[in-house]
Amino acid sequence: xxxxxxAQGEGxxxxxxxxxxxxxxxxxxxxxxxxxxxxxxxxxxxxxxINGASMxxxxxxxxxxxxxxxxxxxxxxxxxxxxxxxxxxPSKDDYIKRVIAVGPATVRxxxxxxxxDGVLQPDNYVYPPYRNDGSSGPFQVPAGDVFVLGDHxxxxxxxHIFGPVSAKAIAGRVVLxxxxxxxxxxxx
Numbered sequence: 001x002x003x004x005x006x007a008q009g010e011g012x013x014x015x016x017x018x019x020x021x022x023x024x025x026x027x028x029x030x031x032x033x034x035x036x037x038x039x040x041x042x043x044x045x046x047x048x049x050i051n052g053a054s055m056x057x058x059x060x061x062x063x064x065x066x067x068x069x070x071x072x073x074x075x076x077x078x079x080x081x082x083x084x085x086x087x088x089x090p091s092k093d094d095y096i097k098r099v100i101a102v103g104p105a106t107v108r109x110x111x112x113x114x115x116x117d118g119v120l121q122p123d124n125y126v127y128p129p130y131r132n133d134g135s136s137g138p139f140q141v142p143a144g145d146v147f148v149l150g151d152h153x154x155x156x157x158x159x160h161i162f163g164p165v166s167a168k169a170i171a172g173r174v175v176l177x178x179x180x181x182x183x184x185x186x187x188x
Contacts, residue, residue, distance in 0.1 A: 045069060046172065048084050048096065054150035054157065055082075055096055057127055064179035065096070065187070071173035076102050077146055079121070082174040082187055085148070089162045094171055097148035097158050098125070103141035109160060110135045112153065126151055136160050146170070 050063045059065070059082075067084045077083060077099045087095045101107050101116040108114075112133045114121045132153035137160070141147045145164035150156025159165065174187045 047178075048094065048171075048174070050096060051093060053155050054152050055098075056130065056152045056155075058125055058151050059096065059177070060183075062180075063177050063183060065174045066176040066178055067172040068175045069172040071175075072167065072170060076167065077170065077173065078102070079116070080125075080188075083146075083148065084171040084174060085165050086169045086171065087157075087162065088165060088169065089157070095148075095157075096174065097150050097156070099146050100149050100159070101141050101147040103145040103147075103164065104143045105141045105147065106137075107139045107141060107147045107159075108135075108137035114149070116147075126153060130154060139163065144168075 046067050046069055048065050048067050050059045050061055050065065052061060065084075071077075079099050079101060081099045082096060083099055084094050084096050100114055100121065105116050106118075107116055108118075109132075112131045114123060130152040139147060139159065141164045144167050146167060147159045147164050149158045149160065176187060177183055177185050
């Protein structure tokens, strides 16, 4: 064997067999992936399945949405944003609704029109057949709370029934509908 061949490792014995090394590498990679997925779900994003008609026609039963959990770590929700939260009434499910007002504020509903601190709020996401012509309020929304309504005003268990929702009960902001693929879209 020439010095050149020896330098390139030719003629050297093969490396020792490590049958468990590949198994250990696979277990370690899967473990890291599971921990990363759990951290992402707990801290960053989670999926939520729509159940019910309260947000029709914008969201439908069976659609799956991505909820950005850290959305409000750096600031409060804004009116018009869609959130998922634990309702202040007994329920086995979280709710999805649209933020109408952020406290401190006073909300009043007159013949279906929503007023926050006396100012009529735009609601171009509520289609005429889904409006409610009723009146209710005034509702006092304390600092740290939000007032939420479903887009299907005639068919929604929301703040006009159970009052404001604590910001601490908010799981996150809905940012994406991802299922079914034909209906996938970003949520403003």
